[in-house]
Amino acid sequence: MSLKYSLRIVLFSTLVLCSISIFGQVTKQERDSIYISETEDQKGLSPKVLHAEPLYIDLIRDLGARKGEREWNVGFGVNDNNDYEEYEALIEYEWAPVDRLGLEIELPFQFYYDRRESSNADPLPQSRLEGLQFAAQYSFLVSPKYNLSMAGGYLHSFTMNAFNRYDSGRLFTGNKMSPFLVVAKRLGSNFHSLVYSGPVWERGFSGFENEFFYQIHTSFHYMITGTRNFIGLEINKIIVDGKLETTLRPQMRLGISDHLMIGIVTGIPIEANNDRFSTFFRLIYEPKTKH
Template identity: 55%
Template sequence: MNFKNKLMLMLLLTPLTHAFAQDSDIIKDSIYIQEVESLKEPVKILHAEPLYIDLIRDLGARKGEKEWNLGFGLTDNQVFDSYEALIEYEWAPVNRLGLEVELPFTFYSPINGTPRDAIPSNQLNSIKIAAQWSFYVNEKMATSMAIGYINEFELSSFRDFGKPLIKGNVYNPFFVVAKRWGNNFHSLIYTGPLIEQNFLTNSFHTTYDINTNFHYMIPGTRNFIGIEFNKTLDAGDFDMTMRPQMRVGIADNLLVGIVTGIPVARENERFSTFLRLIWEPAHHKL
């Protein structure tokens, strides 16, 4: 076969090869979605879960699901850096009910010559326990809804640890609605009030969070790219941080999430980064 004929053959086959690759990705996505949604009861919809303000458990969780998370973050607060770390365990004891226990830590480091005693003390921020119930799962509309509650026992800093041990409580009911558009595009809204009670003064302070999320799941994988818009209303004050993010599977049951925080309307916070390691001990190999 001469060069001209080879060239013509390549030109004819290229679009066919490209179309086959696209079809292969669609098939992979369809198989993955079918694995999540159709092979077990009850019905469950595949949704992309945000990485920074994450859910208690997958929407439509099935009995026996469980997951460990480790999180690490850095935030520039102008006069000091704050380093956050968390460990959390989430599981589903029955269908559509997710439970979670989380221990979040914060460590502080002065910058620009700021005295150590002028910055907050390192601390185990709180003990958080949470529950989430998926009350609506519509397979035809690829939509799920859930309500939940987080109770956060706020602890004293290491500097004043035990004086008292528990200094307050945060009551946080929330509502979640998520929809998948086709096979790859995902949207989710997570919203609710945070009511903080200070035991020392017996005072209450309420803020309201509205978190909107948009993600694109890479064809044929569990990987995604997306963004969170974390918004807080506080007595007329409005704060928002945009958090571009990506999730990458590095093993069948191990995922890593990378998040960048870009403040849009915050007075004291600058850029931040956050890393989440997600381990699913009982993950079913697809």
């Protein structure tokens, strides 16, 4: 694109914005109010508060979900490790069978690529479908007056064996259990905060493959005026054996159409370990809701 053409676009955009300002059609504050009311103030429907949902550790459904809401997610990520590369992918479906209750089915995959030259190094993790994951979330508090929502939920995963062990071993290897609590607060029209926390137990059927950690995930987002687009920061924290592991995940969400969005996430680990930078993409499709 030439510089002359670019200047024309900038000039035209400036004139349009000035015209809107001069004729007073819609102010910034009014656009925020209109967009928020489209979500919250629908007559005949249950109360709901607009919140920005984190993109990496996402929720089971919107807080205050309304009956009939649905969402498809497809995700893909790359995690850089000193010894290998890890590729993750997921397919998930969320829906609300009744007001305030969200359900989810997810299939998370992990694939590994060895880039070490030595054949005597420690064996890599094996590529696998991590498990069949089911989750439920119920919003027990929805307060439009205070822009506040709270929900409790439970996630259960039937963990699975590596692909190359399907013939020689059992298909399912154990259970992963994770009750959680979510608290979200919108500050004004554009700023959003959220806390997601709870323990995670993983127990193998053999009785020896046990793991326990506690997760505390916080997020802060700024939603662009009158849109579903946002930029923000998700801080993923887990406590394992008394040690805190933290990963910062700057992120952004862009609306492609009325029902399709894309999320882009970068992972930056704080502690010095084998993990390095990571990238994650999430494609979000929300079919039109029939109330």
